[in-house]
Amino acid sequence: MKTLTLSAPAKLNLFLHINGRREDGYHELETLFTFLDFGDELAFTLTSNQQEIVICGDTAGIPLEDNLIYKAAKILEPYKKIADGVDIHLNKQLPMGGGVGGGSSDAATTLLALNTLWQCQLTIPELAKLGLQLGADVPVFVEGKTAVAHGVGEQLEPIDIAQKWYLVVVPPVHVSTALVFTHPDLPRNTPKLKSGWKLSDTGNDCQTLVKKLYPEVEKTLAWLLKYAPTKMTGTGACCFAEFENREAALRVLETLPSSWQGFIAQNTSESICHRQLRAWQN
Numbered sequence: 234m235k236t237l238t239l240s241a242p243a244k245l246n247l248f249l250h251i252n253g254r255r256e257d258g259y260h261e262l263e264t265l266f267t268f269l270d271f272g273d274e275l276a277f278t279l280t281s282n283q284q285e286i287v288i289c290g291d292t293a294g295i296p297l298e299d300n301l302i303y304k305a306a307k308i309l310e311p312y313k314k315i316a317d318g319v320d321i322h323l324n325k326q327l328p329m330g331g332g333v334g335g336g337s338s339d340a341a342t343t344l345l346a347l348n349t350l351w352q353c354q355l356t357i358p359e360l361a362k363l364g365l366q367l368g369a370d371v372p373v374f375v376e377g378k379t380a381v382a383h384g385v386g387e388q389l390e391p392i393d394i395a396q397k398w399y400l401v402v403v404p405p406v407h408v409s410t411a412l413v414f415t416h417p418d419l420p421r422n423t424p425k426l427k428s429g430w431k432l433s434d435t436g437n438d439c440q441t442l443v444k445k446l447y448p449e450v451e452k453t454l455a456w457l458l459k460y461a462p463t464k465m466t467g468t469g470a471c472c473f474a475e476f477e478n479r480e481a482a483l484r485v486l487e488t489l490p491s492s493w494q495g496f497i498a499q500n501t502s503e504s505i506c507h508r509q510l511r512a513w514q515n
């Protein structure tokens with residue numbers, strides 16, 4: 234049986250504004266998502282074992298029922314047009330809960346792969362809607378285009394942006410998304426951007442609070458800012474510095490303090506997962 238191998242790329246929030254809080258506690262966001270040419274890798278192989286969804290690889294002790302890959306496969310199961318089960322092998326490269334969306338990206342890649350392999354014949358908007366049940370960031374990975382998101386991240390407006398190189402640094406702390414969003418000091422009233430906005434008008438509304446709560450994030454931002462424009466992605470803890478070319482990013486990566494981890498990558502207007510899936514289908 235042929236194996237379908239796809240990337241689950243990282244995302245960056247090039248800005249993240251909080252425009253308000255809904256009655257259900259979720260926050261209205263305005264955020265620019267772009268994808269990196271770096272991420273996890275998932276290999277999908279159909280099996281004759283009809284009911285089985287088996288996940289192996291670097292699942293980092295996440296119980297099967299909590300694994301977003303498993304949840305994505307289960308959500309798609311009712312739409313299967315063939316009887317086969319699936320073996321999914323995960324090669325984890327992305328830090329978990331670091332704001333680069335690895336879990337959401339794994340879930341989206343699983344939805345896209347199994348929609349094809351199980352011949353579910355769902356459209357991308359239908360898959361994105363299913364994905365929203367798994368997390369606010371899943372729809373953008375399913376759609377796979379650099380986009381400004383509104384709502385909780387599900388209303389997507391694709392845009393063209395320049396291609397840059399990023400040095401992403403992973404501070405040695407875990408930031409709780411729920412803690413950030415329930416904190417009384419989080420700013421929640423940034424006005425919506427007006428037409429003609431520039432990236433230089435934007436920021437990350439979680440950054441000041443996360444810096445205060447997690448000094449390691451403050452240290453990381455201060456260190457990167459010596460070299461290039463820098464922001465935090467999502468609710469952190471990862472921070473990214475922007476460069477015009479790979480060499481400049483690499484020079485800074487080479488001087489990274491040894492206790493920190495980091496990687497360099499370029500942003501892509503379309504998720505590499507979508508490109509790979511198209512190539513496989515043709």
Ligand SMILES: C[C@@](CO)(OP(=O)(O)O)[C@H](O)COP(=O)(O)OP(=O)(O)OC[C@H]1O[C@@H](n2ccc(N)nc2=O)[C@H](O)[C@@H]1O
Pocket residue numbers: 246249258259260261262264331332333334337367368369370371384385386410411414415466467468469
């Ligand atoms: C804010 C972002 C930006 O990308 O942060 P990161 O997680 O990437 O850092 C995401 O949208 C996060 O999405 P995701 O991580 O999928 O969040 P979810 O699991 O849906 O929600 C985790 C918790 O965060 C809060 N939450 C999340 C999203 C949102 N728009 N408003 C919220 O208030 C809720 O309390 C929720 O229970």
Ligand SMILES: Nc1ncnc2c1ncn2[C@@H]1O[C@H](COP(=O)(O)OP(=O)(O)O)[C@@H](O)[C@H]1O
Pocket residue numbers: 295299300301302328329330331332333334335336337338339370467469
């Ligand atoms: N396959 C998976 N990969 C990563 N995280 C997962 C996965 N399945 C479930 N999770 C859970 O989802 C949480 C958020 O994951 P992730 O998308 O990496 O966060 P973030 O959006 O902050 O980068 C993790 O802390 C982890 O507990």
